[in-house]
Amino acid sequence: MLGALLLPALIAIGLGVIALDTMVKAKFSGAKWALPAHVYGRPLELYAGQPLARAALLRELDGLGYRKAAQAEHPGQFKISGNTLDIHVRAFRFPDGQQPAQRARVSLDASGIAAIGDSSGAALPLLRLEPVRIGGIYPEHAEDRVLLRLAELPPYLADALIATEDRDFYSHHGVSPRAILRATWANLRAGGIAQGGSTLTQQLVKNLYLSQNRTLVRKAMEAVMAVLLELHYSKQEILEAYLNEIHLGQAGDRAIHGFGLASEFYFRQPLAELDLHQVALLVALAKGASYYNPRRQPERALARRNLVLAQLAEEGVIDAERARIAALQPLDVTEAPGGINQYPDYMDLVRRRLQEDYNASDLTANGLRIFTYFDPQAQRQVETAIADTLRRIEAERKLTPGQIQAAAVVVGVGTGEVLALAGSRSGQVVGFNRALDARRTIGSTAKPAVYLAALEQPGRYTLGTLVDDAPLSIVSGGKPWSPENFDHKSHGPVPIYVALSRSY
Known part of the structure; x- marks a missing residue:
């Protein structure tokens, strides 16, 4: 009787494992994610004789997330010495080809840029900064990410992640009995859930394939699929997928996934430019991006970051002195998130034009890079002029502040390139786009x-x-x-x- 019941059960389990194995291979070997289209503005091209004020150049560098440093030794840094700026320009893949990182010296005078030279002192006819990313076009689930390869990781990121989230990563086969026992003991001592026993592979399976429901059936499927994943793919492939999949923040309804985008979101810098204390903060967020949100819970985030640094030292990845110095650093998180859509009115125009020529799936799933003529300097001038003019009119006519509206479009003379666009007096707010949708008499x-x-x-x-x-x-x-x-x-x-x- 028992054998008669056991055989169908084993067959059912076997068929279930085969179905799960098919699911694991189908998604992991194919396109794992729907990659949104990212939209860029114009690159700022610098040349001798250009009437560009120093303040405008510094604003451009700030908008791109460049950091002031004692020496511009690394990409994304600049140094100011009187009327001279040493800039270490980042590498960037432009539509006309890859531009490598380069160091340059820009000399300024009262009229603008006086001269540009390379690191050897030779004159440069042109210096091109990478364009600012002004927004994206996202899939329905609103996940956003910047894919990265293991070779692109900054030092210590993988080590810190494994030290804090899965010490047995390179020795287990998807599930770690040792980690489960260690978590059970820690939870018993704490009288509650203090530590999880899931491996990085299990966490990846949960996020990539399954729901977040905490049921025994889901947990069993997670364990089986983790073992299957490890059976078919290397540790490096699994770790790379985890680094790109993990949820590390939220910007409104837009989910920040992966360490590549998280670096831009919290520091407005590419991941490769981060220092040790910044890398440790991103790893700290893997424990819970909302709970350890550094903008809302800085003390909590700082404590978790310093714990990551301590574990790196405990594992011998860094020495105790370096961990101590890194723990003294501030969180370094920018006040405003990077990589968010700061120009919704202009992005509205971009979406409408693209929808005339592309399918929605192409725009939200294929990782397109879209380059526009958007000029952040012109946009700033437009928004400032609108705000100042409307305030003056309201004061002169004794109107309630905020009562009147305005719109503006700036185009290149002779080219029709749309350089800036404001659909209301507050260009940062999504709403009725007067520049595109308002109907008024054309007048004079x-x-x-x-x-x-x-x-x-x-x-x-x-x-x-x-x-x-x-x-x-x-x-x-x-x-x-x-x-x-x-x-x-x-x-x-x-x-x-x-x-x-x-x-x-």
């Missing part, structure tokens, strides 16, 4: 085109031809329409150049 903006059409007939019109600025009334929609000049006066016969210059 039509006059240059009308006068140009006349001047294209030189036999009839010249700049000196007299035109009659007389009252006009047109019936439109059954109602009379009587436009007036700004001064509410008619000026009679006037030359075309006067009428055009004064908008009659």
Whole structure:
């Protein structure tokens, strides 16, 4: 009787394992993630004689996450010495090819950039900074990540992760009985859940394949799939997938996954540029990105980071003195998250244009890199001008602050390149985009085109031809329409150049 029951059970378990094995291989060997499209602005190109103020150049570097240093020894750093800036430009893959990292010296004077040279002192005709990433187009689940390879990791990241999350990673086969026993003992001593027994492989399986439900069935499936994953793939492949999959933060409805994007989100720097104390903080977040959020819970995050540093020293990865010095460093997290969509109105334009030529799946799953003409300097000037002008108008007319709105589009003369766009007085807020959706009369903006059409007939019109600025009334929609000049006066016969210059 027992054998009759046992055989079907074994067959069912075997079929279940085969199904899980198929699931593991299908996803891990294929496209593991839907990669969003990332949108970039224009690269700033520097050259001798360029009328670029020092403050504007420093703002550009700040927007790109460059750090001021005593010596610009590493990419992403710059040094200021009087009117000279030493900049270590990052490597970047532009549409026209890969640009390697390079050191350059930019000399400034009252009129702008006086000279640019390389590290040997030879003159450079052009120095190109990488473009700022202005936003992304995300899949429905709103996961965002920047994929990285193990070779791109900064020192100590993998060591710190294994030391704190899975000490037996290189010796177990997906499940670690030793870790389970160690966690059980720690939890009994603490009188609650103080430590988990899941391996990195189990955590990857849970995040990549399964739900977050805490049931015995899900836990059993997790263990079986972890063993299967280790059976088919190397430790390096599993670790690399974990580094890209782990959830490390939240920006509104956008989930920050992987250490590559987390570095930009918390430090506005590429992962390769991080120092030891910054790497330790990212590893600390693996324990719980919300609980140890360094912007909301800095004391909690600091304690966890220092624990990571202590464990690195305990494992012999770093010496005790280096751990002590790193533990004295601040969290170094930027006040505003990096990599977020700071320009929703411009991104609205980008999305609409792309949707005319691309399928939604291409934009949200294939990791496209989209380059635009967006100019952060022009955008800043537009937003400042709108804010100042509206405040002045409201003060002059005694209006409630915030009562009136505005929109603006800046395009390149002769090219039509959209350099900046503001759809409201607050360009940082997603909402009604007046630059794209508002419907207003064109008013006097039509006059240059009308006068140009006349001047294209030189036999009839010249700049000196007299035109009659007389009252006009047109019936439109059954109602009379009587436009007036700004001064509410008619000026009679006037030359075309006067009428055009004064908008009659």
